[in-house]
Amino acid sequence: MIGANKNEHLVISADPDHPANLICSLCKNFYTNGWVTGTGGGISIRDKPNNLIYLAPSGVQKERMLPENIFVKHFDHQDQYVRVPQGLKPSACTPLFLSSYNLRDAGSCIHTHSQAAVMVSLLHGAEFRISNIEQIKALPKFNSEGKKIGYMDFHDELIIPIIENTPFEEDLTGALQEAIKKYPGTTAVLVRRHGIYVWGEDVWKAKVYNEAIDYLLELAVKMYGVGIPTTCGIGEEKQYLKNLQN
Ligand SMILES: CSCCC(=O)C(=O)COP(=O)(O)O
Ligand SMILES: [Zn+2]
Numbered sequence: 001m002i003g004a005n006k007n008e009h010l011v012i013s014a015d016p017d018h019p020a021n022l023i024c025s026l027c028k029n030f031y032t033n034g035w036v037t038g039t040g041g042g043i044s045i046r047d048k049p050n051n052l053i054y055l056a057p058s059g060v061q062k063e064r065m066l067p068e069n070i071f072v073k074h075f076d077h078q079d080q081y082v083r084v085p086q087g088l089k090p091s092a093c094t095p096l097f098l099s100s101y102n103l104r105d106a107g108s109c110i111h112t113h114s115q116a117a118v119m120v121s122l123l124h125g126a127e128f129r130i131s132n133i134e135q136i137k138a139l140p141k142f143n144s145e146g147k148k149i150g151y152m153d154f155h156d157e158l159i160i161p162i163i164e165n166t167p168f169e170e171d172l173t174g175a176l177q178e179a180i181k182k183y184p185g186t187t188a189v190l191v192r193r194h195g196i197y198v199w200g201e202d203v204w205k206a207k208v209y210n211e212a213i214d215y216l217l218e219l220a221v222k223m224y225g226v227g228i229p230t231t232c233g234i235g236e237e238k239q240y241l242k243n244l245q246n
Contacts, residue, residue, distance in 0.1 A: 004084040010052070011067045011083060019045040019054040020067035022203055027056070031063035035112035035214070041195060044097035045108045045203050051075040053101065057088035075101070092169035096176050096197055103180045104146060104187075106199035108206035116217035117196040121162050123224055128190060130216050130230040131157040138212035139187065140200075146184035148201065157231065158216065159183065162190040188213050 011020035026043055030036040042056045055071040056062060071090045072083035078098055081090070091097075093111050100106040120128050130136070132155060139152045152158065161183045163175040172191060179189045187209050188198040198213055200206030220230045228240045 004081050005086050007072065007083040008068060010072045011054075011070045013067070018067075019047050019052075019203070020070040020072075023054055023056055023070055024065045024067060026203070026207065027062040027065060030110070030112060033114075033214075035114050036062040037113070040113035041111045042091050042093055043108065043110045043203075043206075044091070044093070046075065046101055046106070048107055048202075052082070053078070053098070055094055055097065056091050057085065058091045059089070078102075093197075095170050095173040099173060099177050099180060100197070100199035103177060104199060105201075106206070107202035109197060109199040110206050110210045111195060111197050112210065112214070113195040114214050114217065116214055116221055117190055118193060119221045120217045121190050121192040121194070123221075124162055126162055128160045128162060128217070128220070128230075129157055130220055131155060132232070132234050133216060133219065135212050135215050135219075138208055140205075140209065142185045142187075144184055146180075158213075160186055160188050160190050160196075160213070162192055165192050165194040 013021060022045060023043055027036055030041065035041055039059055039061055042062050045054045047054065051074060053073040053075055056065060057069050057071065069085050069088060071081055071085065073081050097109040100109040134154060136152045136156060136158050137154060139158060140148045141150050141152050143149050161179040163172065163179055166172050176189050176197065187200060188196055190196050198206060198210040200209045223230055228237050232240065
């Protein structure tokens with residue numbers, strides 16, 4: 001778009017909670033968790049009141065980005081950028097982030113290359129399931145139309161679909177959209193041998209959901225390591241641990 005490089009006012013703000021600042025600060029935080037190392041992963045934030053979408057550049061060290069490196073699109077004209085930083089390309093994850101906005105009205109979407117996500121994708125088929133773990137209560141519960149109706153209970157079973165990886169990130173879009181439609185109860189999609197996409201109503205919800213899910217994925221890997229199934233009922237773990245000792 002002509003003049004898109006000029007709209008620097010859209011990304012320069014003294015407010016630490018401005019989307020362009022938050023993309024940079026949260027990516028630093030994700031980097032220390034090992035979620036966006038080696039340029040992989042990222043985050044997009046939607047400014048719902050101003051109808052704008054903020055996106056990181058592609059192929060850069062995500063923990064070193066500056067607000068002026070951030071791309072901006074208008075939500076109603078998703079084929080056009082209103083801010084294009086010079087010499088940079090928008091994240092290859094863009095169509096995946098947009099899918100969460102368009103299909104789930106998300107306010108932010110996080111993509112990580114978490115090793116726990118990759119491990120779980122290697123240990124499961126089409127779905128990851130876990131239940132009877134306190135941390136599940138941090139995750140949203142949806143009705144059959146994908147509308148949030150509250151939070152999951154301790155005994156609820158969390159189900160996250162797993163899609164197959166593709167050589168190019170953007171080619172994941174069709175499978176991610178299918179999974180979003182097939183699983184109205186999910187707020188995340190795992191990508192086998194690659195990572196995970198997690199979205200939420202706003203950036204802070206997306207952050208909490210991503211943290212809670214990653215905790216559960218990491219726990220799941222540890223449970224497999226000692227032979228306890230992730231859907232094991234309360235008290236049943238003893239029988240698996242007993243088998244382990246024999
Ligand atoms: C080693 S990163 C490969 C690309 C990828 O999976 C990813 O998440 C980063 O894509 P981007 O275009 O945002 O750099
Ligand atoms: Zn990726």
